[in-house]
Amino acid sequence: MAIQWFPGHMHLTRNALAERAKSVDVVIEMVDARLPGSSANPMLRELLQQKPSLKVLNKSDLADPERTRAWQQWYEQKDNTRAIALDSHHTAPARALIDACLALRPTRGSMDKPMRVLICGIPNVGKSTLINTMVGKRAAKAANEPGVTRTEQRYTLQDGFYLFDTPGVLWPRIIVAQSGYNLAAAGSIGRNAFDDELVALELLAYLQQHYRPELHHRYAITDEADALQTLPDHELLQAIGRKRGALLPGGRINTQKAAELVLQDFRSATLGRITLETPEEFENWLLTGEKLDAERQLRKEEYQQERQQKYQRRPNKRR
Numbered sequence: 001m002a003i004q005w006f007p008g009h010m011h012l013t014r015n016a017l018a019e020r021a022k023s024v025d026v027v028i029e030m031v032d033a034r035l036p037g038s039s040a041n042p043m044l045r046e047l048l049q050q051k052p053s054l055k056v057l058n059k060s061d062l063a064d065p066e067r068t069r070a071w072q073q074w075y076e077q078k079d080n081t082r083a084i085a086l087d088s089h090h091t092a093p094a095r096a097l098i099d100a101c102l103a104l105r106p107t108r109g110s111m112d113k114p115m116r117v118l119i120c121g122i123p124n125v126g127k128s129t130l131i132n133t134m135v136g137k138r139a140a141k142a143a144n145e146p147g148v149t150r151t152e153q154r155y156t157l158q159d160g161f162y163l164f165d166t167p168g169v170l171w172p173r174i175i176v177a178q179s180g181y182n183l184a185a186a187g188s189i190g191r192n193a194f195d196d197e198l199v200a201l202e203l204l205a206y207l208q209q210h211y212r213p214e215l216h217h218r219y220a221i222t223d224e225a226d227a228l229q230t231l232p233d234h235e236l237l238q239a240i241g242r243k244r245g246a247l248l249p250g251g252r253i254n255t256q257k258a259a260e261l262v263l264q265d266f267r268s269a270t271l272g273r274i275t276l277e278t279p280e281e282f283e284n285w286l287l288t289g290e291k292l293d294a295e296r297q298l299r300k301e302e303y304q305q306e307r308q309q310k311y312q313r314r315p316n317k318r319r
Contacts, residue, residue: 014043017048017169021051021118025115025116025117026052026053026104026105026115026117027052027053027054028054028097028101028119029056029119029120030121030126031121032059033060034062034063035179035183035186035277036055036068036071036075036282037279037283037286038277039125039183039188040055041122043172052080052104052105053080054081054084054104056085056097056130057072057085058086058087059087059088059125060085060086060087061087061088061269061273062269063274063275064273064274064275068085068275071275071279072085080104082104084096086130088129090133094134094135097117098158098161113160114160116162116164117163117164118166119165120166121168122188123169123170123188124168124187124188125168128165134163175289175292175293176282176288177285178202179289180194181198185199185203185263185266186267187263187267196260196263197255199259200258200259200260200262201237201259203263203276204262205233206276207274211271211272214271214274215271217272218270218272219239219243221240221243237255237258237262240258241253241254241255241261244258244261
C-alpha cells in the first residue's frame, strides 16, 4: 500500500516556507520522538539549505527513552545541528528552545540583531500545543488531528527573539514505504489516506519483533497457545479483537474496530513508551526507498521516450 497525502494547502505552505527561509537565522524542525526519521521532512533540506537547524524530538514522554537518546546523538553528528527532547511535562520549553537557538547563532538575539526563528514540522506533531505552553495562552489553534494551522503566525518569546510558526506540511511523495505506515500509525496523516487495518498489521509486525513484552502485557492473550509468539499478524489482530470485545453479530471479529483499538493504544502510549524506528533502521529504509524511486523514475523516463518515438514514427495522414 502506498500512503500519499499532499493537499492543495500544503503546496501553498511549501512556497511560504521557501520565502520565509530567506530571512530567518535558525530553523526549528519538530519531529515526533516515536518516529524521528520518518517525521523529518526531506523537503526542508532543499528549501532551507544550510540554515542552522534545531531538531526538537517532541512527545518524548510517549517514546522509548533509550531510542530517543540514540536519535539525539544521530542528529547532533550532523553539521550545524542541535537536538533536544521535549514532552508535555517540560516546565520551561521556551527557555530550552531559546538557549539552543542562541548556541547555534550566538551573535543574534538582541534588539539590534534580533533572532528570527522559523518553527515547522509535520501535521499533528504538537507545534501549536508547544507554542501555547511557551507564550502562556491559547495563541495557536491546537487539536489532535493533522492540518489545523493554516496560516503563518509570529510570536515574541523574549525581547529580540521572534518565532514564526507555519502550517504543518508533508512532502509530495513518501518514498520510504515504512515511513508512510509509521506516520499513519502516529496519526500524522489524514484518515482518508490509509487503511486502518493495514497500518495496524504493520504496527503489530514491528511490535512483535521489538516490543513483545509490551504487547503481551497489554493484551494478555494467554488462551491462544502463546499467541503473541505463534500467530501471524492478521490472526493476532483477530485475537486482540476477540479479547477486547470488538465483535460483530454472530461472534465474528470486527477487524476494523480491532485495528482502531491497536492504533489508539499506540498513540496514547497505553501500550508503553514505544519508538517505531532506530537511526540504523531508518537509514536502511531510506537507501532502499531512494533506490526504488530512482528505478521508478528511470522507467517513467523510458516510457515517455518510447511514447515520443512512437508518435514521431507515426505517418501523417492527409485528409
